[in-house]
């Protein structure tokens with residue numbers, strides 16, 4: 001019988017910080033498709049561009065890779081409740097894995113700044129949801145304080161178990177391609193994922209599986225770009241809510257990943273993010289949430305600046321599914337709402353409307 005993907009803990013048991021006594025809480029995360037994107041390769045003048053489509057995880061974002069580890073370890077330590085601060089996807093994931101584990105989840109989200117799809121996931125999985133009067137950074141401070149002083153386990157990416165689980169995406173890239181890409185591109189919020197990919201690549205490098213590590217290119221939204229400005233941003237502002245983070249939790253880890261990989265950080269405008277969001281949907285066939293288009297938008301910006309050598313092989317992580325924040329797709333370039341046209345049920349009229357007649 002064909003056997004199905006068993007989730008990242010079972011698939012990478014020997015390469016994660018787990019042992020036989022660790023309870024495995026999984027929803028089958030990981031094993032996501034690496035999709036070749038020739039239209040994007042052509043646009044940026046690279047030989048190959050591949051998208052690591054993390055929206056195909058059980059709750060629709062890469063957060064599940066870290067959450068299976070964090071919740072499994074929490075349950076192993078006897079936790080009855082987990083807590084996280086979230087711009088949306090962490091809470092969706094924490095709520096689902098807590099449900100699978102039969103424990104409580106508490107999520108702290110910034111008031112009014114969370115996409116409807118993500119909120120509905122946390123509600124569906126019966127999280128206790130509190131909207132905090134403040135931004136993500138305030139939510140994280142609060143979650144940390146509660147977990148330090150009360151019986152509730154923190155599952156944000158400051159928890160090293162999250163980074164451990166997320167590094168498995170790099171293993172998958174290497175297994176599928178059989179070589180290390182020249183450049184790996186991704187959106188950056190707290191920079192946990194940026195740091196996790198680098199950790200995964202470095203482990204493969206140290207094990208002799210690959211001869212080089214990719215240059216890590218991380219992109220932020222212009223109004224929320226502490227890595228570019230070199231200092232925290234007090235009131236981060238962008239339509240890309242998943243990366244609307246002014247004071248990244250994995251700041252030092254990410255700086256060292258950039259240095260060791262000869263990588264870089266950059267930023268793009270919201271308009272560039274939305275342009276790429278549409279390009280990925282219309283020309284590549286992959287529907288992502290706006291935040292997830294930030295990496296590809298940055299890649300295009302760097303290509304236009306002449307920074308993408310011809311012959312480059314590039315992997316771009318697209319972090320979350322388009323349905324999570326679907327309303328962006330229903331607007332045109334000018335921000336006007338898109339409505340399907342209404343027609344009668346007469347074939348002639350419909351053919352005429354479609355320009356077939």
Ligand SMILES: *Cc1c(COP(=O)(O)O)cnc(C)c1O
Pocket residue numbers: 061062063089090157187188189190191192193194242243289291292319320
């Ligand atoms: C969490 C998230 C990010 C940012 O990841 P970090 O590890 O915080 O840098 C980007 N895109 C999506 C869709 C996310 O959910």
